[in-house]
Amino acid sequence: EAQVTQNPRYLITVTGKKLTVTCSQNMNHEYMSWYRQDPGLGLRQIYYSMNVEVTDKGDVPEGYKVSRKEKRNFPLILESPSPNQTSLYFCASSLLGSRGGDTQYFGPGTRLTVL
Amino acid sequence: KQEVTQIPAALSVPEGENLVLNCSFTDSAIYNLQWFRQDPGKGLTSLLLIQSSQREQTSGRLNASLDKSSGRSTLYIAASQPGDSATYLCAVNGGGYQKVTFGIGTKLQVIP
Numbered sequence: 001e002a003q004v005t006q007n008p009r010y011l012i013t014v015t016g017k018k019l020t021v022t023c024s025q026n027m028n029h030e031y032m033s034w035y036r037q038d039p040g041l042g043l044r045q046i047y048y049s050m051n052v053e054v055t056d057k058g059d060v061p062e063g064y065k066v067s068r069k070e071k072r073n074f075p076l077i078l079e080s081p082s083p084n085q086t087s088l089y090f091c092a093s094s095l096l097g098s099r100g101g102d103t104q105y106f107g108p109g110t111r112l113t114v115l
Numbered sequence: 116k117q118e119v120t121q122i123p124a125a126l127s128v129p130e131g132e133n134l135v136l137n138c139s140f141t142d143s144a145i146y147n148l149q150w151f152r153q154d155p156g157k158g159l160t161s162l163l164l165i166q167s168s169q170r171e172q173t174s175g176r177l178n179a180s181l182d183k184s185s186g187r188s189t190l191y192i193a194a195s196q197p198g199d200s201a202t203y204l205c206a207v208n209g210g211g212y213q214k215v216t217f218g219i220g221t222k223l224q225v226i227p
Binding site: 105 | 219
């Protein structure tokens with residue numbers, strides 16, 4: 001089944017404890033992206049990647065890191081999480097990226113709480 | 116900076132009604148616009164994708180239109196059903212470099 005998977009689905013952690021949220025797609029998509037969703041603010045793009053080893057900042061990259069060493073994986077890294085990073089996170093992928101005119105497929109989301 | 120607004124924020128209708136959801140954006144230089152559905156506790160499901168050169172797209176009971184010059188898109192849902200209850204999101208790709216801007220969404224409730 002074609003899908004985007006994220007792990008973990010739920011995570012409660014404490015301020016300053018490094019964490020990684022994994023994202024994997026099995027559709028051979030070139031483009032992958034991370035979003036966070038907050039009440040009243042909607043989804044905002046954190047980082048995106050147009051291909052292996054190519055990443056760029058979205059609208060809210062502060063406090064996050066990403067890497068794209070393999071085509072299928074795009075982990076989101078919080079080196080020193082803070083309470084304002086408590087949010088619902090989504091990973092998405094598409095074949096050629098939105099400029100290529102194709103659909104984005106979203107993962108199920110990761111709900112992160114930073115105490 | 117692209118801004119996307121969705122009106123209304125919430126909508127409650129009786130089953131069987133036809134309804135229209137609105138999306139407006141400030142920068143008309145877009146590549147495409149996509150409508151998504153989000154169910155509580157779940158991810159986003161793509162409904163329709165309209166390229167900047169297109170005027171509308173249809174899928175079943177859904178029809179999305181795009182007027183790029185005026186910065187507007189509408190999602191028309193015919194003969195609404197309780198299963199259509201969800202939050203509907205509009206996403207605009209514009210400003211280059213694969214950046215996507217989402218609206219906050221319209222929360223739809225269809226009452227049986």
